[in-house]
Amino acid sequence: MVQAYILIQTEVGRSRGVSDAVAQLDGVTAADEVTGPYDVIVRIEADSVEGLGRLVIAKVQEVAGITRTLTCTVVHG
Numbered sequence: 001m002v003q004a005y006i007l008i009q010t011e012v013g014r015s016r017g018v019s020d021a022v023a024q025l026d027g028v029t030a031a032d033e034v035t036g037p038y039d040v041i042v043r044i045e046a047d048s049v050e051g052l053g054r055l056v057i058a059k060v061q062e063v064a065g066i067t068r069t070l071t072c073t074v075v076h077g
């Protein structure tokens with residue numbers, strides 16, 4: 001199992017909608033609105049690094065209102 005955090009910046013006023021939409025995606029274990037340079041932090045799981053990449057590119061980045069993502073893979077959890 002591969003896990004990662006995705007740090008998400010959203011359009012102004014869109015953090016709640018982005019958080020709610022991302023939370024519904026398969027593989028997402030948590031999606032929280034936060035303060036600071038990022039608006040939403042998401043924790044995801046996949047069976048492989050390739051699966052993790054597909055989840056981020058094909059599903060998360062397609063959510064309306066996201067302007068930028070940064071994926072941080074967990075190396076020891």
